[in-house]
Amino acid sequence: MNLIIMGPQGSGKGTQADLLSERMGFYHIESGKLLRELAQRDSEVYELIYKKGELYPDQGTLNLIAQDLKVNNSLKKRKVFDGFPRTKSQYSILKKWLSKINQRIDLVVFINISEQETVKRLSARRTCVKCGTVYNLITNPPSNPGRCKCGGRLVQRADDKEETIKKRLSLFKRETKPLISEIEKDGILIEIDGERPIEEIFLDIKNAIEKIKNE
Ligand SMILES: [Zn+2]
Incomplete structure (x- = not known):
């Protein structure tokens, strides 16, 4: 079974993907992490993406x-x-590749939150100066206030300011709208209200998965 999890920054999609991995045995493919690791090994990629x-x-x-x-x-x-x-276009090349290995995308979960909520949550982001782990004082607080699990100090990054957040959000909407309507055509989209407790959201996702399995 292949699932795509989507949502604006701050929607808590990473948290839900982690829960799917811990509780239901899903392998969590975090493309951002893979790219960061590649950039650390390859200075040309680093230059391209980050410079x-x-x-x-x-x-x-x-x-x-x-x-x-x-x-x-x-x-x-x-x-x-x-x-x-x-x-x-990413959706279409993923579909093509999966069909080559006799698989398909079974479900797309879109976790939606309002623009106001995005700003509120992202302003609560804190990043570890030592290892780069990102916490959120609302959705994913550190167990030790002000400290990462590695011991590093947590700070608010400059691009977690309201103006920058709003710019990123409008880019996300521009990119995602056509993708969402494409997925709707394929009949595999569920939209979930992300402004609720983590466990409630997880239950909705779990139910949607069970429903597919029983079809
Ligand atoms: Zn750390």
């Missing part, structure tokens, strides 16, 4: 994902895609 601010090619990202699944022997496991696909 020039360009996007990594779609096919390249898919290759990274495919490689990660192979290395971790997870190609045939239940998977949750987080961060990819984000656009219509």
Whole structure:
């Protein structure tokens, strides 16, 4: 079973993907993490993404994902895609690749929160100066106030300011709207109200998965 989890920044989709992995055995594919790891190994990629601010090619990202699944022997496991696909063209190359290995996307979970809520939650983000782990004082607080689990100090990054958040959000909407209508056509979309407790959201996702399994 393949699931895509989507939502604006701050929607808590990463948290839900982690729960799917812990409680239901899903392999969590975090494309952002794979890209960050690649950039650490490859200075050209680092230059492209973090200095020039360009996007990594779609096919390249898919290759990274495919490689990660192979290395971790997870190609045939239940998977949750987080961060990819984000656009219509990424969605289409993912579908193509899955059909080649006799798989398909079974469900797309879109966790939605209002713009106001996005701003509120993202202003609550705190990043570890030492290891880069991101916490959220509302949705994912550190167990030790002001400290990462690695011991590092937690700070608010400059781009977690309201203006920047709003800019990123409008980019997300621009990219995602056409993708969402494409997924609706495929009949595999469920939209979930993300402004509720984590456990309630998880239950909705779990129920949607059970429903597919029983079809
Ligand atoms: Zn840390």
